[in-house]
Amino acid sequence: MFINWATNEITLKIVYYGPGLSGKTTNLEFIYNQLDPAMRGDLITLNTQEDRTLFFDFLKLEFGSIMGKKPRFNLYTVPGQVYYAKSRKLILSGVDGIVFVADTQKERMGENLNTLLDLEENLIGMGRTLESFPWVLQLNKVDLPNREHNHILTQKLNYFDVPQYESIAPKGIGVFETLKSIINLVIANVQKNSTQRNKT
Numbered sequence: 001m002f003i004n005w006a007t008n009e010i011t012l013k014i015v016y017y018g019p020g021l022s023g024k025t026t027n028l029e030f031i032y033n034q035l036d037p038a039m040r041g042d043l044i045t046l047n048t049q050e051d052r053t054l055f056f057d058f059l060k061l062e063f064g065s066i067m068g069k070k071p072r073f074n075l076y077t078v079p080g081q082v083y084y085a086k087s088r089k090l091i092l093s094g095v096d097g098i099v100f101v102a103d104t105q106k107e108r109m110g111e112n113l114n115t116l117l118d119l120e121e122n123l124i125g126m127g128r129t130l131e132s133f134p135w136v137l138q139l140n141k142v143d144l145p146n147r148e149h150n151h152i153l154t155q156k157l158n159y160f161d162v163p164q165y166e167s168i169a170p171k172g173i174g175v176f177e178t179l180k181s182i183i184n185l186v187i188a189n190v191q192k193n194s195t196q197r198n199k200t
């Protein structure tokens with residue numbers, strides 16, 4: 001979180017995290033294409049030739065008001081491929097909320113679990129934990145045939161009982177529900193922390 005007292009702006013950082021090809025970039029593309037240009041900046045993507053995220057994607061949104069300030073949401077995706085671990089760690093720095101984009105195909109469960117563990121390790125490195133951090137789970141690619149059962153996905157990935165949404169990112173199904181949910185969690189968290197600060 002970054003507060004600019006001069007301009008009365010508060011900047012909040014939301015990171016889309018998840019294994020390679022789970023649909024993180026597709027979420028940002030859909031949000032970018034749907035939103036009024038007055039509410040968003042350009043979508044900045046750094047891709048390989050195969051359209052895999054090389055470093056990150058970035059999209060800036062501006063709307064509403066919180067505690068009398070104008071919030072800006074900086075949305076990032078991490079590169080999901082295993083060997084970009086250092087980039088993922090770097091992109092997480094200063095994060096306020098996380099969307100974990102899981103791939104619901106049965107054969108991708110191992111990758112989902114590895115990446116959730118990678119996220120937990122990075123959070124612990126920042127003095128945080130998945131249990132205490134604002135995050136939501138997006139179960140993406142539910143249109144594909146080899147889909148894992150919901151109760152198994154929930155049991156293996158959502159042991160902290162965070163809000164979870166099914167999605168088909170290229171069609172936009174579940175994309176804005178997920179975004180609204182993480183924005184609400186992040187705002188609630190900022191307000192809670194500022195109330196606690198004011199009490200002490």
Ligand SMILES: Nc1nc2c(ncn2[C@@H]2O[C@H](COP(=O)(O)OP(=O)(O)OP(=O)(O)O)[C@@H](O)[C@H]2O)c(=O)[nH]1
Pocket residue numbers: 018019020021022023024025026027051052053054077078079080081140141142143144167168169170
């Ligand atoms: N059928 C289907 N395809 C999807 C869905 N979401 C994403 N895709 C496709 O999956 C591929 C990978 O999506 P990306 O959004 O690039 O994945 P990513 O998570 O950003 O991958 P990395 O950048 O490598 O980490 C693309 O071809 C998308 O069109 C979905 O819900 N259903």
Ligand SMILES: [Mg+2]
Pocket residue numbers: 024025026052053077078079080
């Ligand atoms: Mg990507």
